[in-house]
Amino acid sequence: MEARVKSRKTKSNGEPLNICLLTYRGNPSCGGQGIYIKHLSKALREIGHNVDVVSGPPYPELEDGVTLYRIPSLDLYNPENLFRIPTLRELKSPINLLEWLDVSSGGFPEPLTFSIRAYKFFKQRHGYYDIVHDNQCLAYGILKIKELGYPTVATIHHPITVDRQTEIKSADVWWKKLKVMRWYSFIGMQKRVSRRMSRIITVSNRSKHDISSEFNIPPGRFRVVANGVNTDIFHPLDGIKRDENHIIVTNSADTPLKGLKYLLEAIASIRRKRQDIKLTVIGKPKKGGVIEKLVRELGISSHVHFTGRIRDEEFSHYYATATMAVVPSLYEGFGLPAGEAMACKVPVISTMGGALPEVVGDAGILVPPGNARELEKAILYLLDHPQERSRLAEKGYTRVTNHFTWTNAALKHVEVYKEAINDYG
Incomplete structure (x- = not known):
């Protein structure tokens, strides 16, 4: 042009x-x-x-x-x-x-x-x-x-x-x-x-x-x-059954600020109570890096799946199969992953790092950043309360469509x- x-x-x-x-x-x-x-x-x-x-x-x-x-x-x-x-x-x-x-x-x-x-x-x-x-x-x-x-x-x-x-x-x-x-x-x-x-x-x-x-x-x-939030990419998909005990996170795996370490520690603890817990990480860890080593040390390799880079049209499908999304960041200036999950009608657990409370509001569960135990408690609560998952999913979707276009x-x-x-x- x-x-x-x-x-x-x-x-x-x-x-x-x-x-x-x-x-x-x-x-x-x-x-x-x-x-x-x-x-x-x-x-x-x-x-x-x-x-x-x-x-x-x-x-x-x-x-x-x-x-x-x-x-x-x-x-x-x-x-x-x-x-x-x-x-x-x-x-x-x-x-x-x-x-x-x-x-x-x-x-x-x-x-x-x-x-x-x-x-x-x-x-x-x-x-x-x-x-x-x-x-x-x-x-x-x-x-x-x-x-x-x-x-x-x-x-x-x-x-x-x-x-x-x-x-x-x-x-x-x-x-x-x-x-x-x-x-x-x-x-x-x-x-x-x-x-x-x-x-x-x-x-x-x-x-x-x-x-x-x-x-x-x-x-x-x-x-x-x-x-x-781009609702052409991030939107609910009907007719797809959600997996049980399936958590999803979008994460720059080896960036300390994203807090994936604490979510992995929470998953390791939950696994002792629920053997079928699964975590999908939309992203890829650095080969031989801190996150790859931590997954191995925690003994959760069979419970954690890294997708690598995915196409835009795949995001909604991954979210549609998840029980919930977790945003474990220590700090976010905004927090697009939270908004994107909410746009897909997925219940969200998020830390209070940075601006995440401004994005999530009362449409998700908020926990302190850098705290694996609090993440674990919130995840177990939502796993045990399907009605609360449905309520938060609807509330999050409404919040995104009203405020974040x-x-x-x-x-x-x-x-x-x-x-x-x-x-x-």
Whole structure:
């Protein structure tokens, strides 16, 4: 698709905005940021706005009508060619050299190097957009884009300092702790850049509070816009019998913040009372990693099934066969897995980590994070009370359809965009 060449000007209330979404990596398989870009861009387009996405690799999957501009990089984290050695020709570029040196020394340069490349892109297209929306890149190139005269907002999904703290705590030797600190060394840059944003979108009140505190940003700059749940993928399926004693969890298995360790410990304890307990993990553990070892040590290999990556259309089927879903996270800035399970009419047990209580509300059972015993008690309670499972399933479904749609999210994003545009006069 060709670029739309339009000058920014004051818009009437009904006139479409020309919106540019920025994301340093955009594929949904990479996590929540890719899901956010895919569904927000679609919803903004559906309510009548013009949307472009500028992304680094791996690139997003976008709907028809949304234009993608690819910003190539060395792509050193591509799993099909992990940590490849760039050619000398590639390293003649100062940005490529910076990227390679940072990765080689244990850093994570993608936000910074993407932002510099994106700035060059915008210099060639000055004035084409009414609003630029940064998806948690928060790097110095974003400030240069602002200096070109673009009204700019940023989304921060949750304070990434929480990830750093959890991984440092989980590291069992000093050199691993140093390695974690080096990886997260970009956080200082993100704090500095975010403080210079006049409008910051975040996905929950808990994230707003924690980002404000961790990044030292005045609370008045934040606008809370909850994520939506894609009900084209996550919806109830009729005619499928639920398995007895079958628990499901969507999890980045070896990420300490996701708390899978505590759910596995709960399953190990439940197994002594119920030999037919089953846990399906939508995800894949790292080979030889902490989770794979823990499953073996707990003696529950025959009770735990890891699906690996699955197709979108398979999610609803997995949920339809489950007795319940569990979200064991230590912290979530929003908690899409809880909303997705509720959209499938599956009763949910969730921790109170981060913003999960805002998503689940009174439509699920909430337990303290990092507590295997409380997870076990909640699971056993629901296994023994089928009527309560049915009640929570209905209540969760209603909650998602009333509160967490991408159309509502898009409309609220546009309100924030117009605030930022008005700030620029």
